[in-house]
Amino acid sequence: MSGTVQDTICAIATPVGEGGIGILRISGEKAIEVASGLVRLRSGRSLTSVKSRSLYHADILDTAAAEGTAGRAHASRALDEALVVVMRAPHSYTAEDVVEIQCHGGPFVLQTVCEAAMRRGARLAEPGEFTKRAFLNGRLDLAQAEAVLDTIRAKTAGSLAIAQEQLRGALSKEIDRIRESLIRMLAHIEAAIDFTEEDITFIQPEELAAGLQQTMTEISRLAESCREGRIFREGVTVAIVGRPNVGKSSLLNALLQTDRAIVTPVPGTTRDVLEEVLNIRGVPVRLLDTAGVRPTDDPVEQEGVRRSRIAMDEAELLLILLDGSARLTDEDRGLLAQHQNKKRLVVVNKTDLPCQIEPAELAAVARPAQSEPACAIVWISAKTGDGLDALRDRIRRMLLRADFEPGEGAVVTRLRHRAALLKAHEALAGAADSVQAKLSGEFAAMDLRVAIDALGEITGAVSTDDILDRIFREFCIGK
Numbered sequence: 001m002s003g004t005v006q007d008t009i010c011a012i013a014t015p016v017g018e019g020g021i022g023i024l025r026i027s028g029e030k031a032i033e034v035a036s037g038l039v040r041l042r043s044g045r046s047l048t049s050v051k052s053r054s055l056y057h058a059d060i061l062d063t064a065a066a067e068g069t070a071g072r073a074h075a076s077r078a079l080d081e082a083l084v085v086v087m088r089a090p091h092s093y094t095a096e097d098v099v100e101i102q103c104h105g106g107p108f109v110l111q112t113v114c115e116a117a118m119r120r121g122a123r124l125a126e127p128g129e130f131t132k133r134a135f136l137n138g139r140l141d142l143a144q145a146e147a148v149l150d151t152i153r154a155k156t157a158g159s160l161a162i163a164q165e166q167l168r169g170a171l172s173k174e175i176d177r178i179r180e181s182l183i184r185m186l187a188h189i190e191a192a193i194d195f196t197e198e199d200i201t202f203i204q205p206e207e208l209a210a211g212l213q214q215t216m217t218e219i220s221r222l223a224e225s226c227r228e229g230r231i232f233r234e235g236v237t238v239a240i241v242g243r244p245n246v247g248k249s250s251l252l253n254a255l256l257q258t259d260r261a262i263v264t265p266v267p268g269t270t271r272d273v274l275e276e277v278l279n280i281r282g283v284p285v286r287l288l289d290t291a292g293v294r295p296t297d298d299p300v301e302q303e304g305v306r307r308s309r310i311a312m313d314e315a316e317l318l319l320i321l322l323d324g325s326a327r328l329t330d331e332d333r334g335l336l337a338q339h340q341n342k343k344r345l346v347v348v349n350k351t352d353l354p355c356q357i358e359p360a361e362l363a364a365v366a367r368p369a370q371s372e373p374a375c376a377i378v379w380i381s382a383k384t385g386d387g388l389d390a391l392r393d394r395i396r397r398m399l400l401r402a403d404f405e406p407g408e409g410a411v412v413t414r415l416r417h418r419a420a421l422l423k424a425h426e427a428l429a430g431a432a433d434s435v436q437a438k439l440s441g442e443f444a445a446m447d448l449r450v451a452i453d454a455l456g457e458i459t460g461a462v463s464t465d466d467i468l469d470r471i472f473r474e475f476c477i478g479k
């Protein structure tokens with residue numbers, strides 16, 4: 001990311017397109033000066049003298065353009081009528097002086113106002129630059145900055161609850177607490193090294209070993225929460241698979257409660273992978289409906305089957321759909337024997353029709369290899385909706401820990417966090433080994449420093465330009 005924190009930046013902060021209002025955001029040392037160049041308050045007051053964080057009615061004028069017309073005294077051109085708010089440092093999102101201009105929400109008018117601000121000396125902000133400034137100015141730490149993005153992208157109440165907890169500092173507090181306890185341990189070890197001749201013991205090796213062990217347990221627990229954290233932040237891919245005509249598209253439609261996919265009695269109706277995002281018991285799910293898997297000479301259907309296989313590889317959970325009104329076929333058995341390393345749920349459809357599947361046979365095929373645990377079996381009718389509630393419950397239970405409640409306590413939501421936690425854990429395991437082997441304190445100290453730095457990367461207490469660039473690049477312009 002180029003530019004310095006001293007620049008004054010501007011960007012349209014609302015999404016592209018037509019809307020009731022659109023907001024231009026200006027931030028930096030010269031924000032009020034830049035805005036004064038285009039804002040004329042209806043009250044006649046100067047923008048420099050208005051109350052912070054209050055709304056003022058104003059006209060937006062492009063005075064710079066008027067001055068540019070060969071010395072002729074043109075009246076400034078009115079660009080729009082707006083509400084303007086000044087937020088003086090440090091009480092703003094970026095902790096700098098910020099002016100927000102609330103214009104009418106049209107792409108052209110907003111672009112014109114933005115260009116007028118740029119002519120007055122502001123530079124167009126880069127993606128995430130406002131939030132990056134909030135971080136650099138100490139308003140947010142890195143985990144909180146990431147939570148801003150997660151809030152914007154939240155798909156379900158659970159995703160939002162986790163993002164809000166993180167934005168309020170739940171994760172940061174937990175990381176800081178663990179990090180501080182390690183810093184205290186390090187201080188003891190370093191003191192012991194410095195005063196080695198004095199024969200004073202600053203911390204007993206047993207106490208140190210116990211402290212390290214407890215910290216490692218806490219770090220592992222946090223790292224494990226990444227499974228749930230990522231599911232809520234990114235959503236989870238669930239694929240409906242099965243031979244042709246078992247009712248895969250009907251199940252997609254039933255779960256979505258719309259007529260999204262074509263359903264016909266002709267086997268081989270679906271030729272492509274259909275994808276929809278939906279909320280299943282609070283879990284954001286990307287649900288895939290696939291082409292029925294069977295041997296075929298039709299090149300279009302062959303391509304569909306190939307895509308189904310890719311979808312199966314991609315999915316975290318497979319719903320293996322069977323037609324309960326027909327005997328099991330070799331294709332059914334073949335599918336049940338695949339992907340045994342994945343989470344799988346056997347769903348028997350068409351329970352509104354007389355059942356033709358032998359329960360004993362089904363139980364046997366739901367456990368294809370002796371070593372594998374049996375797949376759970378759920379009975380449904382996509383036609384009547386029977387069993388769908390139980391299916392939704394089962395899907396949630398297969399994806400989340402039973403006691404997991406989003407928004408209650410610190411959760412890790414990114415692989416970046418998890419990698420840092422694992423690095424810290426590994427270093428602490430090394431420290432514990434050297435304590436146990438009664439090696440010189442230098443060894444444990446070295447490992448502790450690695451762990452402390454790794455944890456610091458999560459909150460940004462330790463950060464590099466590279467890490468920051470990677471994180472803020474994900475944001476949109478204006479955030």
Ligand SMILES: Nc1nc2c(ncn2[C@@H]2O[C@H](COP(=O)(O)OP(=O)(O)OP(=O)(O)O)[C@@H](O)[C@H]2O)c(=O)[nH]1
Nearest residue numbers: 244245246247248249250265268269270292382383
């Ligand atoms: N009676 C009954 N019929 C169903 C049920 N679910 C689906 N069907 C019927 O089964 C036929 C096939 O349904 P689809 O949803 O198109 O099946 P599919 O698995 O997507 O089929 P392909 O796309 O060809 O692989 C249609 O005639 C549906 O109306 C059900 O629960 N009960």
Ligand SMILES: [Mg+2]
Nearest residue numbers: 248249269270
């Ligand atoms: Mg289909």
